[in-house]
Amino acid sequence: MKKLILIFLLGIHPGTLLAQPKNYSVGPAPRxxxxxxxxxxxxxxxxxxxxxxxxxxxxxxxxxxxxxxxxxxxxxxxxxxxxxxxxxxxxxxxxxxxxxxxxxxxxxxxxxxxxxxxxxxxxxxxxxxxxxxxxxxxxxxxxxxxxxxxxxxxxxxxxxxxxxxxxxxxxxxxxxxxxxxxxxxxxxxxxxxxxxxxxxxxxxxxxxxxxxxxxxxxxxxxxxxxxxxxxxxxxxxxxxxxxxxxxxxxxxxxxxxxxxxxxxxxxxxxxxxxxxxxxxxxxxxxxxxxxxxxxxxxxxxxxxxxxxxxxxxxxxxxxxxxxxxxxxxxxxxxxxxxxxxxxxxxxxxxxxxxxxxxxxxxxxxxxxxxxxxxxxxEGKRTVRAPNYHLMPTRELLESLCAAPLKERERLRIILSDRYADSERRAEIHHELANWISSFDPLDPHLDRQIFEALCLHEWFEIINSDLLERLLSARDPLARSYATRIVGRWHDRLPAPLKYLRDSVADAHPRVRLEAVVAASQLMSTEAMETAVLALNAPTDRFIEAALRQCAHALQRWWFTSLKEGQLAIKDTRHLAFLLDQTSGRDAAGIARTLLEDTSLKPSSPAFPVLAMILATQGSVEDLDWLVAKAHGDLQNSTPVLSAMQESASIRELKPRNPNLDSLLTSAVTNGTAAQQIHALHLIGYWQLLDLRELVITVIFNTRTSPEVRIAALRSTSHFPKIAEDRIDDLSKLTTLPGDIRIRHAALDALTAMNVGRAAQIAAEALIAAGPSDPLEPYLIPFLTRSDGALALSSSLQKTELSLGLRARIRGALGAAGLHSAHLEKALEPPSEESSPTIGLPVYSQQWIDSLAAEARKDGDSERGSKVYHRDSLACTKCHVISGQGMDFGPELTAVGAGLPLEIIIESVVWPRRQIKEGYLSTSITTRDGLVVSGHLKHEDSQRIIIEDAITRRSRMLAPAQVQHRQDAGTIMPPGLTAQLSREELRDLVRFLSERKGK
Missing domain, CATH: 2.120.10.30 (TolB, C-terminal domain)
Incomplete structure (x- = not known):
């Protein structure tokens, strides 16, 4: 099922909940x-x-x-x-x-x-x-x-x-x-x-x-x-x-x-x-x-x-x-x-x-x-810890290295208590100095001793650069990594902190390099960023790259100013591309263009696609014109430029004016690689280049062209405002021709944008003819993702005879795709004269909930309920995870029975909009060209809106200017998903869920 909405400790906002006439939310207290x-x-x-x-x-x-x-x-x-x-x-x-x-x-x-x-x-x-x-x-x-x-x-x-x-x-x-x-x-x-x-x-x-x-x-x-x-x-x-x-x-x-x-x-x-x-x-x-x-x-x-x-x-x-x-x-x-x-x-x-x-x-x-x-x-004796608080300071210090982890923390706290008065700072400084002087250079635990001594210097804010240098050169890389962290903490009281960090960022161990990047972020200078980015000279991983991104944001005020003034010492284009990728705005685009204009930068360079993307998505019309010229003059290496322009066209209403644009895209479609063809075809559609429309249609009907390229051509046609009627006839035929089913589905999608009524008729016929194992989503999604589509499809469905089984399958397919529509809900209701063993969508009732809960406790069968849960028509596993199995688009259900009583589970399943878990509120956006995007809102600012699309399960980025209408749609789980179940099946399902305890 699309979305069971759960309420957990530490995570629900009161504004997302509806008042409950009866408190079902807690089970009985222990007797x-x-x-x-x-x-x-x-x-x-x-x-x-x-x-x-x-x-x-x-x-x-x-x-x-x-x-x-x-x-x-x-x-x-x-x-x-x-x-x-x-x-x-x-x-x-x-x-x-x-x-x-x-x-x-x-x-x-x-x-x-x-x-x-x-x-x-x-x-x-x-x-x-x-x-x-x-x-x-x-x-x-x-x-x-x-x-x-x-x-x-x-x-x-x-x-x-x-x-x-x-x-x-x-x-x-x-x-x-x-x-x-x-x-x-x-x-x-x-x-x-x-x-x-x-x-x-x-x-x-x-x-x-x-x-x-x-x-x-x-x-x-x-x-x-x-x-x-x-x-x-x-x-x-x-x-x-x-x-x-x-x-x-x-x-x-x-x-x-x-x-x-x-x-x-x-x-x-x-x-x-x-x-x-x-x-x-x-x-x-x-x-x-x-x-x-x-x-x-x-x-x-x-x-x-x-x-x-x-x-x-x-x-x-x-x-x-x-x-x-x-x-x-x-x-x-x-x-x-x-x-x-x-x-x-x-x-x-x-x-x-x-x-x-x-x-x-x-x-x-x-x-x-x-x-x-x-x-x-069992078989292990507990220990009797010494009375540390009664020990002299020297004994406490000497106990640090051998003590277990939490005891070492307790020893430091005892020392912090003993010397809490700032007037006694000199005393602890003296004690530490005497202890350090006793360290044996040949002691195998020397790194640990220096580490503990330095930690106490930190506690009391006593700077000791000599001891710091000893730990920076320790044998153990984890000791060196911690010493590097101290450089960041003490940077304002050390004579040359960047000297230490330049050594650490080149260390053989990745943990030391990670600490160097984080430490550099505290120095607030251009030189600190110039040092941190040297981490890119060695292999990186997700931890180092995350720290570098954060460091670039923290120090942007300094390094970006230096870059614009020509004072930044970073010359490696790959390093510059990484930094620019963390910024936005015309200044970043201008710098990216300057770097791209350097003839020594080859399109095969890792920095080239990054810089091209920055220029295309943040630059001006003139910058797009420059990219067109760049690609036109070198079609063989144009893939990163075409890819960047496609990304730009998908989120910005900015079109190049370069007279060579048509020529470039024509060449890419007719002579380019498959990737270049796909990018070019999308661009023709995004920019509505009407002079190239016939070229796109030619690709659609060229059976020798790869299906991926033909699908891109079909997607392109959906952006054109008009198309000849005979071409619509041809496109209609394509939806039913034998061959690659992906082509038929893409043709229906394109036809929906051009003639939604005709597309709806075809879709209704395809749904009726669909076999038991045929997917139904391709015949539904094109209509639910257009503002006028749901009404057209529901009208066509109401003119046909739909079996109870097909109605249930369509509901399940809609649920799996996170789609729902009042028009389609009405179209899928069984005729009033038709007897149905299913529960339908009952009116919310405390009595109904209590009655079903009692039945589930008495007669519910968890094993049968598991089979209902895994039924394809319900699509529960398309959104929920139980014990690692399923997809995590909706709340996890591994322990739903441990946190919610049976009555709330029933309410969440039958009336999902009554219970919405924080983080799973659905947002629906209609764009200015009539497309509908629904899913979970992940990010929003003045430049972009990011939604985790309920259909593709991927993040989709929109510009605020693209939005015509927006509403909070409640939950992704459509209402009435359980309407296809009999009362016995629903009883077994909620019994199964109530027994998920996370064990």
Missing amino acids: DNSSKAELASFRIAKGYTVSLFASEQDGIANPIAMRWGPKGRLWVLCSLVYPQAIPSEVPNDKLFILEDSDHDGQVDTTLVFADRLDMPTGFALGNGGVYLGQGQDLVFLADTNGDDRADHREVVLSGFGTGDTHQNINSFTWSPGGELLFCQGLHNFSRVETPWGIVRMNEHGVWRLRPRRMQLHAFRGCSGQNPWGLSHGHWGQPFAKSNGNAVSELLPVMVHTENRHPPLDIGGTRIKSMICEIIDSPALPDDLQGNIVIAGYFAHLIDRLRITSDGAGHRGELLDPLWTTDHQSFRPVDIQTGPDGALYIADWYNPIIGHYQASLRHPDRDKTHGRIWRLTA
């Missing part, structure tokens, strides 16, 4: 809310054991985030105010400290560090206190008298967006160098004033704060629409977790620019999840080490990915989950490795996870329960 009952429901992977560390009996309810503190105690943030405060009540959320004093794996003491908090969404310990996000503020809490109660509160920064409470700043995570990273979601718009100026972030992304300098950076996009989860690898490699499926490589997009780059996903879970905890623990099995463990809040499980290197970045392989359950209230929302090496999981415990499908005041929103679970490995 037994005890931790014992929940524990009994867990299915744990072999070799592991789960036990309860803390619960509501210890004061923990609705835990949102947790962190291990300097003294080996677990800090837990809980919010009972979420998802919305009650106006008459004073918010009183709390930050707790939990202590297991006898180390038996269960909490013994609970303390309240801070209360009267207002819906906080995350925190981090460090620098002598707690950084906590609540609403628009990042606040700092501190205990100044040692009684474990916050007695100091100050607002560090303010102005963070609060458009949606679950999208407020979250996932506070320290980098190895003391940078505080945190996330923000889709509907939040932030304007944060800092000593360095106002920093903005519109919509989703990741923030980076350098607390000792109060330097804040915003990185847009990064990982899904609502990122919730950050982590760093052993050498500081940053990862981000969306609240959807994906885990993303964060580094390439950590460039401060308003340009939002698509996330660089490296793997993911089957269904929505959050948090990414990297495992490094002596108390856990070897096969878990280095895995990313993920909280599956939606499908009630703990997932994991194996992470391996992939060029400059990484890739993730999904493994079997660590544990699963069918308990509807198990909601893991945070995972932390404890000092004892065990894994601790914060369980928000709630049957309701969404905002908008259930009332904010729904009585089943659990405000009294919450758990912290502890996962250990």
Whole structure:
């Protein structure tokens, strides 16, 4: 089916939903809310054991985030105010400290560090206190008298967006160098004033704060629409977790620019999840080490990915989950490795996870329960971590290299607390210098020692260029890559940062080159771009290319000015073409033309098609004339020019005036390669070159010409305003002649543009004559993609006798193509006197839903429902994925039954427009020449509109000037798609969907 519309946690905008007269959106709450009952429901992977560390009996309810503190105690943030405060009540959320004093794996003491908090969404310990996000503020809490109660509160920064409470700043995570990273979601718009100026972030992304300098950076996009989860690898490699499926490589997009780059996903879970905890623990099995463990809040499980290197970045392989359950209230929302090496999981415990499908005041929103679970490995002893907070500084420093990943972070936090007062900066500087002086040059762990020492220099903003140079020349490429990152951070306090970056951008390892590009983006100079682009001298991958694109946007103000003034030192045309491809406007086109005019640049050069595309799509009429002359004088090498002009003609109403245009296109059609013929034929149509119309028609009827070229000629004719009647007769005959079926379909498409009534008659006859395995879409799409087509086709269909089976097949074909029309819906209704076993399209009714739900629970058959789901006439798999099978144009259904009760599934299937998932709202645009484009709006600005076309499933770009009419069409899934089903078939289908739990 075209589109089941689902509602998920952390992702629905209220304006997209219709009011529901009855709340079907949550299933029944558990009858037994005890931790014992929940524990009994867990299915744990072999070799592991789960036990309860803390619960509501210890004061923990609705835990949102947790962190291990300097003294080996677990800090837990809980919010009972979420998802919305009650106006008459004073918010009183709390930050707790939990202590297991006898180390038996269960909490013994609970303390309240801070209360009267207002819906906080995350925190981090460090620098002598707690950084906590609540609403628009990042606040700092501190205990100044040692009684474990916050007695100091100050607002560090303010102005963070609060458009949606679950999208407020979250996932506070320290980098190895003391940078505080945190996330923000889709509907939040932030304007944060800092000593360095106002920093903005519109919509989703990741923030980076350098607390000792109060330097804040915003990185847009990064990982899904609502990122919730950050982590760093052993050498500081940053990862981000969306609240959807994906885990993303964060580094390439950590460039401060308003340009939002698509996330660089490296793997993911089957269904929505959050948090990414990297495992490094002596108390856990070897096969878990280095895995990313993920909280599956939606499908009630703990997932994991194996992470391996992939060029400059990484890739993730999904493994079997660590544990699963069918308990509807198990909601893991945070995972932390404890000092004892065990894994601790914060369980928000709630049957309701969404905002908008259930009332904010729904009585089943659990405000009294919450758990912290502890996962250990059988046959592995947990460890007793030293009392690090009591150790002298030198012992802490010497413990850094051997400690596990999360313990190293805790050691740095202890040192940041101990020397939080800026007056003690000299003391830590002295301690670090003494420690560094003891390093043995022959120690096999020297790179790690220098890395840890440099990270602490970063924490305290102490510049040490000598130590930096040592790490830049380290044996381990990951050590060199991190050192390169520090060059970017310290660039304004280093004497020659570009010297370091020029070495790094030429490094043999791609990760170092990637770090060099990202570091260069911070230098804000032409020279920095000249350095970064040198990465193109070595092999690149998607990670390096993404960073280079972002760097080009970030530094455009400098390098583009230098380029226009002739001062840019970049001489390699391929490098210049890459940079120009990230810009727009007449200036870019002018530079592209200058480069193309250089006779040393051959059409076979990789830079040539890039520059030609820039000139054609951004240049003037004169520039198009120059391209025509260029191609006319060298037909053999004209393919990139013709391709660029075709792209320009498809999005701009700009036509060259060069008198050689007709001659060029005639030569390309008659003497060119197949690719040149296809480009030329499209251009003849786009530019409506009437003098060449007969040439196009000749190609159409030349059976010795390849089908691809003939199809291009047919597409070309659809742009002509008129054509002779005898030619229309010939075209009509072509729609039914034996031969290549693609030719017949293209002929019908062309005829629809010239004589829609005649085309509709032919299409109706073809639909009736179609065999059981013949595709129907080619006879429908031409009419649904023209403003006058649906009415013409429906009129022709109403004059014919359509069997019930054919009506069902046509509905399925329309659904598969994402097409629907009120005219066709009426034409496909069975005659009133004809008895039908199908349900038709019932009027929305709570009673009808309740009745079908009861039948599905009692008599529904999931196995039969699977066969209905996979039926070709429904085309469910053309848009939806279940367990990796299908196409992902619509929402994934792998765990639909885990997140939605049966009644909402029924409503989504039968009346899809009542439930529209965020990101899947359909937009329909009618162009000035009568074409209709429908699909998902992906991007819009003053120069272009990009729609993911529902028919081709490819992005289609339109210029705003091409738009005559536009409307939000609701959902791609057409109404009445299930009308062809019997009640028993629908019952089985929804039973099948309700049992998709993501397991």
